[in-house]
Amino acid sequence: MTPERLMPILLLLGSNIFMTFAWYGHLKYKTTPLFWAILASWGIAFFEYCLQVPANRWGSAVYSAPQLKGMQEVITLLVFAVFSAGYLGQPLKWNHWAGFALIAVAAWLIFMET
Structure with missing residues (x-):
């Protein structure tokens, strides 16, 4: 994987960590x-945007907007799963994982060549 393809993924990962704390940390x-x-x-969301905007700006050079969105959704779910179990003490159940898996399949379809 080239740096041009990896950097948006890493930035989206970082932005999603901040955003998950912004949305759910107060619980x-x-x-x-x-x-x-x-x-x-x-205040936390400001830092999320500092990572998310460059991720999408730079990522658009190698990924389409739908691909970036699909990637972001999968990253969000993975970050949330760790956050929910680790920070909130609410591990996901089988039906949560099944629902998340369906979203991951949808993201995979976005990356398929037509």
């Missing part, structure tokens, strides 16, 4: 006022 702190949870999530 461990349910007593924190909602306003502060929103403000913290926006």
